[in-house]
Amino acid sequence: MQSVRVLGRRTRQYDRALMALVFIVILGILASFTRAHDGAQPGVGGHQMSAPKRYARAVVSYETPDVHLIDMTGALVPLTDVLNYQGPLLLQFIFTTCPTVCPALSGLFSATLDRLESHAARLRLISISIDPEHDTPERLRAYAQKLKAKPQWHFFTGRREDIAAVQKAFDAYQNNKMQHEPLTYLRASPATSWVRLDGFMSASDLVAEYRQLVSR
Amino acid sequence: MSLMLPRHLGRKCRRLLRAAVVSGALMSAIITPAQMASAQADPALGKRIYRDGLLPSGQPMRAVLQDDIAVDGTHLNCAVCHRWSGFGATEGAAFVPPITAGALYHPRDLNRADLFRKMYQEVQPKTRWLRARDPRVRPAYTDETLRIALREGKDPTGRALDPLMPRYQLSDDDIGHLIAYLKTLATTPAPGIDAEVIHFATVVTDGVAAAQREAMLDVMHAYMQRKNADTDAKRKRAGFSLYYKDEFVGAYREWKLHVWHLRGPGNTWRAQLDAYYRAQPVFAMLSGISTGMWEPVHTFCEEAEVPCLFPHTPLPGISSGGAYGFYFSKGLSGEAQALARYLAATQGGLVVQVYRDRASGRVPAQALHQALHGNPNILLQDEALSRDAPLTAGFWQRLAQQDPDAVWVLWLDAADMDTLVTAAESLESLPQIYLPASLIPALSASWPPHLDAKLFFTYPYTLPDQTLPRRYRVRAWLRSRRLALTHERIQLNTYFALSIADHALVHLVEHFSRDYFMESIEHETENALNPGVYPHLSLGPGQRFASKGSYIVQLSAAAPGGLQAVSGWIVP
Numbered sequence: 001m002q003s004v005r006v007l008g009r010r011t012r013q014y015d016r017a018l019m020a021l022v023f024i025v026i027l028g029i030l031a032s033f034t035r036a037h038d039g040a041q042p043g044v045g046g047h048q049m050s051a052p053k054r055y056a057r058a059v060v061s062y063e064t065p066d067v068h069l070i071d072m073t074g075a076l077v078p079l080t081d082v083l084n085y086q087g088p089l090l091l092q093f094i095f096t097t098c099p100t101v102c103p104a105l106s107g108l109f110s111a112t113l114d115r116l117e118s119h120a121a122r123l124r125l126i127s128i129s130i131d132p133e134h135d136t137p138e139r140l141r142a143y144a145q146k147l148k149a150k151p152q153w154h155f156f157t158g159r160r161e162d163i164a165a166v167q168k169a170f171d172a173y174q175n176n177k178m179q180h181e182p183l184t185y186l187r188a189s190p191a192t193s194w195v196r197l198d199g200f201m202s203a204s205d206l207v208a209e210y211r212q213l214v215s216r
Numbered sequence: 217m218s219l220m221l222p223r224h225l226g227r228k229c230r231r232l233l234r235a236a237v238v239s240g241a242l243m244s245a246i247i248t249p250a251q252m253a254s255a256q257a258d259p260a261l262g263k264r265i266y267r268d269g270l271l272p273s274g275q276p277m278r279a280v281l282q283d284d285i286a287v288d289g290t291h292l293n294c295a296v297c298h299r300w301s302g303f304g305a306t307e308g309a310a311f312v313p314p315i316t317a318g319a320l321y322h323p324r325d326l327n328r329a330d331l332f333r334k335m336y337q338e339v340q341p342k343t344r345w346l347r348a349r350d351p352r353v354r355p356a357y358t359d360e361t362l363r364i365a366l367r368e369g370k371d372p373t374g375r376a377l378d379p380l381m382p383r384y385q386l387s388d389d390d391i392g393h394l395i396a397y398l399k400t401l402a403t404t405p406a407p408g409i410d411a412e413v414i415h416f417a418t419v420v421t422d423g424v425a426a427a428q429r430e431a432m433l434d435v436m437h438a439y440m441q442r443k444n445a446d447t448d449a450k451r452k453r454a455g456f457s458l459y460y461k462d463e464f465v466g467a468y469r470e471w472k473l474h475v476w477h478l479r480g481p482g483n484t485w486r487a488q489l490d491a492y493y494r495a496q497p498v499f500a501m502l503s504g505i506s507t508g509m510w511e512p513v514h515t516f517c518e519e520a521e522v523p524c525l526f527p528h529t530p531l532p533g534i535s536s537g538g539a540y541g542f543y544f545s546k547g548l549s550g551e552a553q554a555l556a557r558y559l560a561a562t563q564g565g566l567v568v569q570v571y572r573d574r575a576s577g578r579v580p581a582q583a584l585h586q587a588l589h590g591n592p593n594i595l596l597q598d599e600a601l602s603r604d605a606p607l608t609a610g611f612w613q614r615l616a617q618q619d620p621d622a623v624w625v626l627w628l629d630a631a632d633m634d635t636l637v638t639a640a641e642s643l644e645s646l647p648q649i650y651l652p653a654s655l656i657p658a659l660s661a662s663w664p665p666h667l668d669a670k671l672f673f674t675y676p677y678t679l680p681d682q683t684l685p686r687r688y689r690v691r692a693w694l695r696s697r698r699l700a701l702t703h704e705r706i707q708l709n710t711y712f713a714l715s716i717a718d719h720a721l722v723h724l725v726e727h728f729s730r731d732y733f734m735e736s737i738e739h740e741t742e743n744a745l746n747p748g749v750y751p752h753l754s755l756g757p758g759q760r761f762a763s764k765g766s767y768i769v770q771l772s773a774a775a776p777g778g779l780q781a782v783s784g785w786i787v788p
Contacts, residue, residue: 054379095756097756097757097758097759098307098756098757099296099297099299099305099307099312099757100296100297100305100307100310100312100380101307101310103287103291103292103296103297104281104282104285104310104380106291107281107282107285107286107287107291107292108282108285110285111284111285111286131754131756132787133752133754133764133765133787134754134756134759134764136787136788146290146291147291159784159785160752160785175742175744176739176742176743177742177754177756178307178738178739178742178756179307180307182310200282200310200379200380201282202282202283202284202285202379203282203284203285204283204284
């Protein structure tokens with residue numbers, strides 16, 4: 001606030017000086033844009049202007065709670081079985097009527113799977129509904145169909161208290177699903193820790209995260 | 217043109233910048249007509265793009281979000297995030313700004329009352345918390361800058377929009393239609409509200425016992441009296457020091473309740489509702505009570521686009537679907553669906569359902585048929601009785617002899633239970649009998665306790681030994697208003713209907729749009745407002761039944777409240 005009051009008393013000379021400064025800054029920005037654009041020609045990688053990551057990344061260990069999920073056929077499956085899948089696993093929490101966050105999350109899974117499919121036959125994607133009483137197996141099937149989800153992508157619902165336990169175990173619980181956050185989890189195998197990505201990202205971001213994960 | 221610019225720039229400097237922006241706007245105004253004249257812009261086609269993501273050709277529109285994620289319009293369209301109202305929403309980490317005509321075609325207005333909610337009334341992660349405190353000003357959109365925003369994701373200042381905003385692949389014609397629709401969003405004031413008063417209606421139908429009706433109306437009157445006294449006090453003191461900065465004065469309205477009595481047969485209700493509505497349009501309908509059907513009221517709500525919140529009815533409008541009717545549960549249909557799940561898991565063979573030829577019999581009977589359809593282990597047979605035929609003990613004896621191994625499902629009324637109680641002792645082998653929760657009071661009073669094991673009830677409520685904290689608060693409120701707790705479910709549920717409306721209205725601030733109101737209810741229902749008649753209330757976009765399951769219980773003198781659950785919470 002200090003600076004506002006001082007600037008408020010500027011004279012005309014100062015104004016002119018300020019305008020000149022603004023022009024110089026604008027020119028500078030334009031110049032740097034041009035350079036960045038030159039650097040971003042197809043096939044030219046590794047330039048200095050790479051955008052900052054939009055998401056936060058953490059490596060974490062979670063204890064799997066002893067609960068059951070319900071799969072798209074309506075069958076009860078132990079969560080440990082779901083998470084014990086031997087290949088690489090990607091996991092998200094979604095719900096089928098979710099307005100903004102889930103279309104982006106599911107879109108991310110869809111696009112990532114499209115890109116990785118031929119390279120990662122063993123990859124498995126899991127979306128767990130956090131609105132289990134509404135998202136019946138039937139609704140999950142319809143949702144998967146709308147997304148044209150490939151067979152490697154599995155959707156689960158469950159009993160309300162079980163779903164809450166899973167979210168709590170993954171540090172993702174909000175007591176109102178409308179406040180849920182964009183989280184994506186990855187792990188290479190049941191023996192490794194989870195990588196927790198918090199935020200929205202592009203499919204290339206997630207593909208890069210996945211490659212980094214499986215190359216280790 | 218009013219343009220908000222940082223105050224710390226000198227006056228001349230600001231003038232120069234403003235001139236630059238204005239000339240930019242003029243330039244685009246010159247370009248626009250030539251580009252936009254290519255087709256007749258049709259808001260109806262725009263609405264389809266907005267709500268369904270379908271282009272005039274019927275094909276889904278296409279878009280890219282987060283730089284490289286291709287999505288199609290059926291999965292993601294304007295309405296998914298900005299909602300029908302156009303007022304947007306906040307959801308955890310995502311902030312979706314309003315795109316109503318008033319919002320787009322005006323410079324972004326840093327209205328403190330609107331920002332208040334984002335800043336102080338929502339749980340937010342840090343990124344969102346920062347974003348709310350770093351609001352970006354921008355000049356008004358023009359058709360041309362809007363076209364750029366939709367396709368390239370740039371606002372009128374040239375800044376990139378959030379990567380969550382899809383970049384849409386739309387032709388000039390498509391954009392013309394869409395813009396024509398956006399220009400209609402939230403432009404007409406909602407009916408039933410003016411600068412002073414917001415009108416609400418509630419419906420009472422013939423046949424509702426006076427005590428039940430009064431239990432509901434007393435809560436409504438008491439709530440509104442309290443609400444209006446509170447608003448009055450806030451308005452009065454707003455002009456005085458200490459309170460003179462009240463940002464919400466413009467949002468305060470007096471609540472006025474209109475009781476709409478519906479008389480005579482159901483097929484005349486619609487005309488009565490229309491007449492009431494013509495005489496006094498209302499912003500929304502709150503609570504309401506009916507013993508039998510609700511369908512005509514539901515249809516009215518849908519067609520007049522009046523939000524109708526949480527009436528007491530065993531037969532909510534389910535068959536016709538819809539957007540404007542909100543219900544606690546699916547009523548008898550929901551009980552039948554949960555029962556089907558239970559029967560499928562525990563029974564095999566013949567199930568006989570007895571019902572009368574009226575809505576409260578036909579509707580659940582049909583729901584049970586649908587839910588058991590295709591089940592290879594259960595054969596469901598109907599025993600349909602005429603509307604008013606008297607039942608005798610002989611009827612039950614005949615039914616028991618007919619198929620001694622069958623179990624019974626009875627969609628009947630309390631008055632029919634007397635003969636069943638009489639017959640029960642004399643029957644050689646009494647089958648298992650399944651009944652709706654509404655018959656518990658009648659049977660727990662008269663059923664011979666040594667036969668308790670034969671009766672099973674669907675029970676879509678919180679079990680007697682589970683208590684939610686808010687129940688105590690609402691009961692205390694009722695006591696403080698000198699309202700005796702005579703019909704607890706009706707009273708608590710009525711209180712919920714009023715408090716959720718109250719809560720949602722606070723979130724609208726001065727944007728009194730019915731769609732926005734309903735979207736706010738969808739968001740808020742899961743918050744801590746549940747007074748505990750149902751174990752859990754939750755909605756989401758497009759969801760209209762807040763409680764979704766049922767228990768199966770038996771009478772038991774030893775159990776708390778005389779009821780013993782024999783199943784978990786069944787969600788069909």
